[in-house]
Amino acid sequence: MTTMIDRNFIGHELPPHTALVEAGRLRLFAKAIGETDPVFSDEAAARAAGHPGLPAPPTMVFCLDMDVADPFGYLADMGVPLQNILHGEQRFDYHAPIHAGDRLSFRSRIADIYARKGGALEFIVKQTRVENQDAVLVAELRAVVVVRNPSGSAA
Amino acid sequence: MSRLDAAALRSLQAGDELPPLLTEPITRLTLALYAGASGDHNPIHVDIDFARRAGAPDVFAHGMLGMAYAGRMLTSALPPSALRSFGVRFAAVTRVGDVLSCRAKVVERVAAASGPLLRLELSATDANGDLKLIGDALVAVG
Numbered sequence: 001m002t003t004m005i006d007r008n009f010i011g012h013e014l015p016p017h018t019a020l021v022e023a024g025r026l027r028l029f030a031k032a033i034g035e036t037d038p039v040f041s042d043e044a045a046a047r048a049a050g051h052p053g054l055p056a057p058p059t060m061v062f063c064l065d066m067d068v069a070d071p072f073g074y075l076a077d078m079g080v081p082l083q084n085i086l087h088g089e090q091r092f093d094y095h096a097p098i099h100a101g102d103r104l105s106f107r108s109r110i111a112d113i114y115a116r117k118g119g120a121l122e123f124i125v126k127q128t129r130v131e132n133q134d135a136v137l138v139a140e141l142r143a144v145v146v147v148r149n150p151s152g153s154a155a
Numbered sequence: 156m157s158r159l160d161a162a163a164l165r166s167l168q169a170g171d172e173l174p175p176l177l178t179e180p181i182t183r184l185t186l187a188l189y190a191g192a193s194g195d196h197n198p199i200h201v202d203i204d205f206a207r208r209a210g211a212p213d214v215f216a217h218g219m220l221g222m223a224y225a226g227r228m229l230t231s232a233l234p235p236s237a238l239r240s241f242g243v244r245f246a247a248v249t250r251v252g253d254v255l256s257c258r259a260k261v262v263e264r265v266a267a268a269s270g271p272l273l274r275l276e277l278s279a280t281d282a283n284g285d286l287k288l289i290g291d292a293l294v295a296v297g
Contacts, residue, residue: 037231059222083210090243
């Protein structure tokens with residue numbers, strides 16, 4: 001059975017959510033990615049380097065966007081099984097720094113859905129705007145999720 | 156590893172490379188820690204039973220772990236606030252045991268109203284030289 005994603009999802013907005021940038025979470029993230037620079041884990045080192053608090057590593061904002069009950073729920077809504085997806089591309093545009101203590105607001109929409117290889121592969125483009133507690137735009141994210149349709153004609 | 160000083164940053168030209176980053180071997184613990192820290196709990200990265208049911212021989216790394224390593228390379232050379240944009244395309248799956256080598260090469264200097272920027276070309280390869288991700292970044296050096 002070919003599972004082509006309904007193109008009516010293009011333009012669909014995901015429920016907005018907020019996430020607090022917690023220092024402990026940043027320390028765990030630094031550990032997970034092997035980041036040993038104390039600027040990312042030690043408040044005093046961060047301040048000595050001129051930061052108002054622990055800075056978020058460049059990809060951390062993507063992770064905070066997953067701080068919802070079901071971060072893959074939008075895929076389930078589109079009928080996409082989790083075992084069929086791959087992360088194809090990810091882009092960040094940075095507008096202002098993110099530090100521990102910030103409260104970030106995320107607004108995402110499905111910007112595009114398109115097929116390749118006769119429908120064997122479908123691509124979901126999700127765009128996200130992130131503002132901080134002062135309503136300052138801090139980052140824009142663009143994710144491309146690849147869906148492998150096992151029954152696509154070129155599969 | 157220490158950050159490049161302001162003079163070193165300003166002197167970077169097309170063709171120059173940032174100091175590369177060689178990661179630790181990726182273990183199952185790495186993937187478990189990354190799942191917890193990132194909030195990406197997709198079982199395909201930590202649950203071998205799920206991975207096998209999905210047709211994969213084993214669990215494999217989150218693509219974003221590779222991108223986080225590339226980010227580490229950037230912030231090892233530059234202050235995190237210098238990043239203007241950072242994008243990657245994931246080329247192949249990273250597996251347990253892989254060691255990634257992350258590289259950044261200056262493609263061009265760009266004049267912007269806010270000051271000079273460098274456009275970087277990024278890559279991460281495994282020990283066999285197989286490409287795992289390719290990307291680009293724009294960083295402020297003014």
